[in-house]
Amino acid sequence: MFDELFTISTLIGILHSCVRLATPYLFASLGETFGQRSGVLNLGVDGIMLMGAFFAFYVVFEGHNLWVGVLAAIAIGVMMGLLKAFVSVTMQSLQGISGIGLYLFGLGLSSLLFKTLIGSVEGVSGFRQLAIPFLSDIPGLGHILFNHNALVYLAYLMVPVSWFVINRTTLGLKIRAVGHNPEAADTLGVSVNGVRYTTMMIGGALAAVAGASLSIGLQNVFQENMTNGLGFIAVALVYFGSWRTIGVLGGSLLFSLVNALQLWVQALAIPVPSEIAVMMPYIMTIVVLAFTARQIQKPAALARSYERGE
Amino acid sequence: MNTRLYLAKLIDVLLPVLAMLIALVVGVLLLLLLGTDPIEAYSALIQGALGNVSGITQTLTKATPLLLVGLGICIAFRGGVINIGGEGQIVVGALAATAFGVGFSSLPALILLPLTLVSGAAAGLIWGGIPGLLKARLGVNEILTTVMMNQIALRLMNFLLRGPMLDPEHVAAGTSIPQSAALPESIWLPRLVPRTLFHSGAILAVLLALAVYFLLWRTTIGYRIRAVGLNPNASRYAGIPVPKYVTLSLALSGMLCGLAGAVEVMGVHHRMLEGLSGGYGFSGIVAALFGKLHPLGAIPASALFGALLVGADKMQRAVQVPSALAIALQGLVVLFVVSSDLYVRRRTRRRVGDDGSDEPLVVEGEKREESTEE
Numbered sequence: 275m276f277d278e279l280f281t282i283s284t285l286i287g288i289l290h291s292c293v294r295l296a297t298p299y300l301f302a303s304l305g306e307t308f309g310q311r312s313g314v315l316n317l318g319v320d321g322i323m324l325m326g327a328f329f330a331f332y333v334v335f336e337g338h339n340l341w342v343g344v345l346a347a348i349a350i351g352v353m354m355g356l357l358k359a360f361v362s363v364t365m366q367s368l369q370g371i372s373g374i375g376l377y378l379f380g381l382g383l384s385s386l387l388f389k390t391l392i393g394s395v396e397g398v399s400g401f402r403q404l405a406i407p408f409l410s411d412i413p414g415l416g417h418i419l420f421n422h423n424a425l426v427y428l429a430y431l432m433v434p435v436s437w438f439v440i441n442r443t444t445l446g447l448k449i450r451a452v453g454h455n456p457e458a459a460d461t462l463g464v465s466v467n468g469v470r471y472t473t474m475m476i477g478g479a480l481a482a483v484a485g486a487s488l489s490i491g492l493q494n495v496f497q498e499n500m501t502n503g504l505g506f507i508a509v510a511l512v513y514f515g516s517w518r519t520i521g522v523l524g525g526s527l528l529f530s531l532v533n534a535l536q537l538w539v540q541a542l543a544i545p546v547p548s549e550i551a552v553m554m555p556y557i558m559t560i561v562v563l564a565f566t567a568r569q570i571q572k573p574a575a576l577a578r579s580y581e582r583g584e
Numbered sequence: 585m586n587t588r589l590y591l592a593k594l595i596d597v598l599l600p601v602l603a604m605l606i607a608l609v610v611g612v613l614l615l616l617l618l619g620t621d622p623i624e625a626y627s628a629l630i631q632g633a634l635g636n637v638s639g640i641t642q643t644l645t646k647a648t649p650l651l652l653v654g655l656g657i658c659i660a661f662r663g664g665v666i667n668i669g670g671e672g673q674i675v676v677g678a679l680a681a682t683a684f685g686v687g688f689s690s691l692p693a694l695i696l697l698p699l700t701l702v703s704g705a706a707a708g709l710i711w712g713g714i715p716g717l718l719k720a721r722l723g724v725n726e727i728l729t730t731v732m733m734n735q736i737a738l739r740l741m742n743f744l745l746r747g748p749m750l751d752p753e754h755v756a757a758g759t760s761i762p763q764s765a766a767l768p769e770s771i772w773l774p775r776l777v778p779r780t781l782f783h784s785g786a787i788l789a790v791l792l793a794l795a796v797y798f799l800l801w802r803t804t805i806g807y808r809i810r811a812v813g814l815n816p817n818a819s820r821y822a823g824i825p826v827p828k829y830v831t832l833s834l835a836l837s838g839m840l841c842g843l844a845g846a847v848e849v850m851g852v853h854h855r856m857l858e859g860l861s862g863g864y865g866f867s868g869i870v871a872a873l874f875g876k877l878h879p880l881g882a883i884p885a886s887a888l889f890g891a892l893l894v895g896a897d898k899m900q901r902a903v904q905v906p907s908a909l910a911i912a913l914q915g916l917v918v919l920f921v922v923s924s925d926l927y928v929r930r931r932t933r934r935r936v937g938d939d940g941s942d943e944p945l946v947v948e949g950e951k952r953e954e955s956t957e958e
Contacts, residue, residue: 317668317727321915357919366929367922370666370727374869375922379915383614385908390618498908506731513728553739556732560718567724 282414284538289418291534292527293426297492298323298484298501299526300429302508303515304436305480307522310512311440312473313453313575314362317373319481320505321380322354326482327489328384331496332391334398340490344425347486348479354380355478359471366579377505385498392496400494401425425483425491432480437519449473453573456580466580481505507559514559517572529555596928600874603920604888607913614912615905625905632898633891639898641782645852647890649674649844651789653868654875654882655796656712656840661877662800663833664813669715669730670841670865672737673708677842678849679744680707682856685767685849693770700771701846708842709835711737716834720827726834734865745858763857773851783851789886792840796879809833841865863911867893870914873921889914 302319309316326347334343354376361372401423410420440446451459452469460466484505489496507529515521532555539551608626615622633643653670660667667673681704688696715729745762754761773783800806811819812829820826848860871889875881896910 315727361919361923365923365926367925370668371869371873372919372922374668374866375915375918377915378866378870378918379912382908382911382913382915386614386618386906386912389906389908390620503731503735507735510728510731513725550739550743553736556735556739560724560729560732563724563728564718564722567718567722 284542286414286417288531288534288538290421291537292531293418294422294492294530295533295537296526296530297426297429297487298504299508299511299529300432300523301480301484301487302505303511303522303526304432304519305477305484306509306512307436307515307517307519308440308449308473308480309470309477310576311453311517311573312449312470313456313573313578313580314359314470314474315369315373315509315577316355316358316362316376316474316477317370317506317509318354318358318376318380319373319477319484319508320501320503321377321384322351322358322478322481323380323485323488323501323505324384324499325350325354325380325485327485327500328387328496329482330486331398331489332387334400334490335392335396335496340401343490344483344486347482351478351480351482351485352475353478354482355474355476356471358478359474362579363467363470363474366581369577369579381499388496388498395495395497397495398490400490400492423491425487428483429487433519433523440519445469445472450573452580453575456575456578460580460582470580481508484508510559510563513572514562516566525559528558596876599924599928600876600885600917600921603917603924604874606920607916610916611909611913614909620903620905624903625899625909628899628902628905629892629895631895632902633895637777638780639894641777641780642894643887643891644786645781645783645890646893647886648783648786648789648851649848649862649864650868650871650886650889651786651793651882652844652847653841653864654872654886655789655793655879656837656844657869657872658875658877658879658882659796659800659809659840660833660837661872662813663809663829663837664816665716665719665726665830665833665837667712667715667730667834667837667841668727668865668869669712669733669838670844670868671861671863672730672734672865673711673838673841674845674848674861674865675737675741676711677704677708677845678856678860679741679749679845680704680842681846681849682764682767683749685771686765689768693768696768697771697850700767700850701843704846704849705839705843708845709839711842712838713831713835716831716838719834720830730834741856741858745856749856751855761857764855766855767850769854771850772854773847781852785847785851788847790883792843793879793883796840800879805832841868844868867914870918873918 302323306316306319329350330343330347333346334340358372358376361367361375362369403421404424406420410416440449448459448464448469451464452466456466485501488500493500511522511525511529514525532552536552612622615625633639653674656670657667681700684703685696685700711733715726715733718724718729719726742762745764749764751763751765753765754763773785776782776784776786800810808819808824808829809832811822811824812826813833816826844864845861849856853860867889871885872882874888875883875885892910892913896907899905900907
């Protein structure tokens with residue numbers, strides 16, 4: 275019965291799912307990377323994702339264009355990011371805990387809105403497969419890589435874009451400076467709080483799009499707490515990827531591969547205790563963190579609020 | 585203590601209350617935006633939670649796990665670590681207690697009951713101790729590991745409740761509700777009010793609050809936990825084995841959460857089922873923060889949030905305002921409470937050396953983690 279898992283078409287199917295399912299992880303953890311590189315740990319990603327997922331879904335459900343849905347998600351994500359920035363940067367609160375507050379707020383509010391405005395589980399027709407001409411005709415690889423919906427492509431496009439912004443632009447230089455040594459950055463005239471507000475807005479927008487990618491891209495449905503803690507994984511993926519975009523990509527693909535395998539094992543009714551299998555990425559993440567915690571160069575000012583000396 | 589300090593202390597206590605009020609006001613605005621009558625909703629909430637004996641006993645029943653988790657959160661915070669893993673620790677505690685209680689049901693109740701509680705606590709201790717050990721020995725961020733441990737615990741539960749721990753009666757009857765067999769009735773925690781769910785776990789939780797207070801402020805171990813939490817570097821120079829106390833804080837924190845799971849099983853559900861943790865792992869953090877991270881403050885705080893949870897359920901049934909409002913309100917309370925810490929901290933800094941009181945300096949928590957400054 276395991277033979278079924280190893281046929282070419284199944285393997286292609288699994289890899290296709292893997293590429294596709296990495297989408298929310300990518301958006302959310304790339305967004306989180308911006309925040310953490312600037313020294314702000316945002317543990318509320320899951321709450322922002324839920325809000326983004328709801329608003330995107332609601333807008334599309336009301337008959338608007340899918341991209342309007344994405345814009346709605348971005349708008350709410352920026353607002354949630356501003357809230358997080360106000361609490362963490364201006365009010366200098368303990369970042370891990372304020373993130374939990376943001377998470378609970380987003381979780382509760384998205385459920386409240388969902389129950390009040392929609393009421394029952396409904397479906398929408400989300401983003402369609404968009405096969406890229408010629409490239410999608412490549413046998414095997416074409417289906418795996420070039421036969422996805424627009425949000426999936428956008429997620430992968432965000433990897434080099436994020437890399438470029440962080441490593442090759444003035445904003446990125448400021449982000450890294452503020453995350454590494456806020457005192458020095460401040461002395462050089464960089465607005466520490468301004469940069470951190472910016473990264474929180476970027477991170478919030480990307481987290482919300484991650485949510486939208488679930489509700490109008492992959493599952494095309496909204497349910498209470500539909501992220502199931504995915505946002506928390508996204509935070510861990512940033513550590514896992516050593517604060518580098520390429521590492522974040524690797525971590526996202528790892529988690530999505532396991533998700534894809536689980537889906538296919540279920541679909542093919544292979545009697546593997548999949549609950550055990552799905553523990554593996556979490557255990558692996560802990561192991562990787564344990565081995566690398568002392569070596570990797572993390573932003574020196576991570577989770578440290580900054581206050582100008584008198 | 586002079587008047588100014590007395591006033592400052594009073595403000596400290598009132599800040600969370602103020603945070604709650606602001607959260608409720610924001611809740612009013614939300615409800616108005618959604619076209620519901622906030623007065624109707626809130627009165628249904630208060631009426632449901634405190635309006636009659638049934639409401640009050642349900643409130644206290646919900647407050648019990650919140651208090652136990654909140655106590656665990658207090659210890660972790662005071663020790664300078666953050667435990668986000670309450671949910672997972674509750675789940676493994678409940679699983680272990682169920683497995684033990686069902687597996688050794690032939691033992692006399694006098695032995696079985698305490699051992700069942702202990703097995704839940706032990707499972708939580710291990711589940712919290714692993715992140716503690718990883719933090720202490722290898723410097724792994726405990727926020728991430730506790731989050732991962734939550735996910736692992738949930739999957740472990742899904743696996744066990746669909747396989748090895750699935751109720752044999754359900755298997756025989758052909759139904760497949762993922763829940764375990766029932767505990768022997770002899771180890772159900774005695775009811776405090778007949779015909780309600782209110783059980784003696786509440787007394788245990790209050791006693792433990794006193795015990796945690798005693799531990800933290802009247803013993804060497806507690807003194808060291810707090811010292812490490814306030815300043816690990818100074819503690820190291822003073823000869824305190826910092827890694828040991830970091831591990832201990834998280835392990836004890838996990839132990840109390842595990843116990844909360846065991847108490848929920850033995851007092852309320854009498855078996856293990858999905859959704860048993862019910863968000864207590866997060867709500868307990870809210871209660872602990874609200875109680876100013878003081879074990880005795882956690883007692884009224886957990887009662888308040890127990891009331892909020894119960895009242896919200898009643899509100900949903902009575903006036904169709906979704907109970908999720910309570911979760912959003914909790915989030916707002918957290919955001920306001922942690923924001924108000926800025927005020928407390930600024931004032932504390934102004935009067936450094938003023939008195940030897942134990943201000944909740946834990947607000948500096950994450951600064952301590954990676955920096956040597958201050």
